Amino acid sequence: MNETPNPPSRNPTTHILKVSAQSSPNSVAGALAGVLRERDNAELQAIGAGATNQAVKAIAIARSYLESSEFDLVCIPEFIDVEIDGKERTAIRLLVERRPRTAA
C-alpha cells in the first residue's frame, strides 16, 4: 500500500511493521519481538499521533518480552514521506535495533 520514496539509506531487508491507531500494542510487540529474535533490526511505521503512540508502547512492551534475552532494544525515530492512495503523508519511522545488554 505505502511506498517510501527514500529507501537508499535503508537496509532493503529491514522488516517493516505498519502500525495504526487501532493496532494492539501487545500484538505489535509480539510481532516485533519475534522479528528481533531472528534479525538485528526492524522498522515500525506510523501515521498520526494515535499510531505513533501505539508504536512506542509496542516497543516498550517488546523490551519486556525480551527481558531474558541477551539484548535490549533501542529505537531511532525519523520522519518519512509516504504515499497513500496517491496522497503524500508524513509518517514516523521508528527503526528498532538490538543492543547488547550492559552489565547491571
Added chain:
Amino acid sequence: MNETPNPPSRNPTTHILKVSAQSSPNSVAGALAGVLRERDNAELQAIGAGATNQAVKAIAIARSYLESSEFDLVCIPEFIDVEIDGKERTAIRLLVERRPRTAA
C-alpha cells in the same frame, strides 16, 4: 508536579523534559539537542498519545539538529507510573542517549 516513584534504576542526574500534547516539537527538540550537546543522555516524559507523539517528533527533529555533530541519538521507551495531583497515571519515558555515528 510529577513524581516518579521508581528512580532507583535511573541515573539520578538524568535531565528530564516533560512533554505535553501542546508542546512544540521544535522547542522540545531544541532543548533536547542542547542538553545532549552537554551530557550523554536526557529523558522525555509524556502522558497520553498526543504528548508521546510530540516527544517522538522532537527526538526526530533533534537528530537533524545534531546532524553535524559526531553523535546520533537513540531512544529507549518504557512505561513508568507517575503521580499527578494525587492520581496515579501511566506515562511513557523515552530515555534518549547519544550514540557515536558509524561510518556511512
